[in-house]
Amino acid sequence: MKSMINAIVTEELTRIFKTYVLKGYYESGWEHGGVFLYNIWKRLRAEKTMVQALKGINLRVREGEFVFLVGPNGSGKTTLIRILATFLLPTSGKAFVAGYDVTHQKREVLKNISYIPSLLAGAAWAHVGLTVGENLKIMARLFGYSEKTLDEALRTLEIEDLKNRVFGSLSTGQQARVVLALGMIKNAPIFLLDEPTLGLSPEAVRIVLDYLKYLNEKMKVTILYATHHLMEAQKMADRVVFLKDGTILVDGDPKSIIRSVGITETIILEIHHAYFDIGKVLHEIEDRCIFTNAELLESETGEYVVKLGVKDSGEVLPEIIHKLVSRGSRIKNVKVLEPSLEDAFMYYARRGPGSAEIQGNS
Ligand SMILES: Nc1ncnc2c1ncn2[C@@H]1O[C@H](COP(=O)(O)OP(=O)(O)OP(=O)(O)O)[C@@H](O)[C@H]1O
Ligand SMILES: [Mg+2]
Known part of the structure; x- marks a missing residue:
């Protein structure tokens, strides 16, 4: 293996998709279909639009790092990972994986990565009538992987007992673990994972994450892991990169990111019968909050979850309760919690671009 200092380097990475939007066919969330839908719409030849998916991403993932890539739907996580996995070309900019250029050295890049878009979808390669062991052997031969590590992979993933089971009889979580075993052999x-645990049970998610941690710590594998699981990122990650609208908004370790926002407490109020302009009420206390947010749960019953990031809850809580109750709403629940990574991202998402690179000192 070529020696690496930077496992992944990108400079000014940009991706622009041309889309052809036909009235009536456009649905929000279609991006989950990705490239496939792009082709279909292209053939329909209608009005032309451009989607700027990545806007000059600069990212350096050093050898041995475990980086969580997070961000809302459509922020560019999949596009970024697909470029690194050589399935999409950048429109401009450069990207290197294990020192190889994704545009000109595709074969070398592919040799150095395990790209896992979804553990559930990954099970599609398997022959349902053959056993797990037989399936893995076939795949290992097909891709030229060593079979020596096969038993070790099964042991690590706690699925040794499944080796002689017919693949088609396994549960989805068990099938997902078999797919991971293939990645291991x-x-x-370098592992590039794009929401691999989507659709898995919490127990299966835990096993996958433990396994990734093992790969990273014991086998020194570099991991870039796109996920929506912010609690997992907060608990496990040494480094989190937060993408929004194709731009990196913040990059650092979870504790430092949370600290950088300056919140010491997060107040969560669940209220109902709030038939007034909550935004206006929050505006009145804005100067004492680091961020404010109200999420409507049910308009008919006037149910909201109000979140306030504050330095001192004692200073804000009595006043906000008074303001809400005096306008006729009822308080269902009040919590004062330690701030989370999600709160910090809410702050950075509001603040917009001007990326923050946070030096970890926790
Ligand atoms: N093949 C494509 N053709 C056109 N636009 C695309 C294509 N793939 C992605 N996009 C657009 O690029 C942007 C980034 O999408 P991407 O799939 O990278 O986001 P994501 O962060 O992975 O989102 P999610 O969390 O929903 O998976 C979105 O606006 C999306 O609509
Ligand atoms: Mg995605």
């Missing part, structure tokens, strides 16, 4: 130094 490839023995690649």
Whole structure:
């Protein structure tokens, strides 16, 4: 293996998709279909629009790092990972994986990565009538992977007992673990994972994450892991990169990111019968809050969850309760919690671009 200092480097990475939007066919959330839908719309030849998916991403993931890539729907996570996995070309900019250029050295890049878009979808390659062991052997031969590590992979993922089971009889979580075992026998130094745990049970998610931690710590595998699980990121990640609208808004370790926002407490109020302009009420206390947010749960019953990031809850809480109750709403629940990564991202998402690179000192 080529020696690496920077496992992944991108400079000014940009991706612009041309889309052809036909009235009536456009649905929000279609991006989950990705490239496939792009082709269909292209053939329909209608009005032309451009989607700027990545806007000059600069990212450096060093060898041995475990980086969580997070961000709302459509922020560019999949596009970024697909470029690194050589399935999409950048429109401009450069990207290197294990020192190889994704545009000109595709084969070398592919040798160095395990790209896992979804553990559930990954099970599609398997022959349902054959056993797990037989399936893995076939795949190992097909891709030229060593079979020596096969038993070790099964042991690590706690699925040794499944080796002689017919693949088609396994639960979805068990199938997902078999797919991970395949990624492991490839023995690649870099794993690119795009929401691999989507659709898995919490127990299966835990096993996958424990396994990734093992790969990273014991086998020194570099991991870039796109996910929506912010609690997992907060608990496990050494480094989190937060993408929004194709731009990196914040990059650092969870504790430092949370600290950088300056919140010491998060107040969460669940209220109902709020038939007035909550935004206006929050505006009145804005100067004492680091961020404010109200989420409507049910308009008929006037149910909201109000979140306030504050330095001192004692200073804000009595006043906000008074303001809400005096306007006729009822308080269902009040919590004062330690701030979370989600709160910090809410703050950075509001603040917009001007990316913050946070130096970890926790
Ligand atoms: N093949 C495509 N053609 C056109 N636009 C696309 C294509 N793939 C993605 N996009 C657009 O690029 C932007 C980034 O999408 P991407 O799939 O990278 O986001 P994401 O962060 O992975 O979102 P999610 O969390 O929903 O998976 C979105 O605006 C999306 O609509
Ligand atoms: Mg995605």
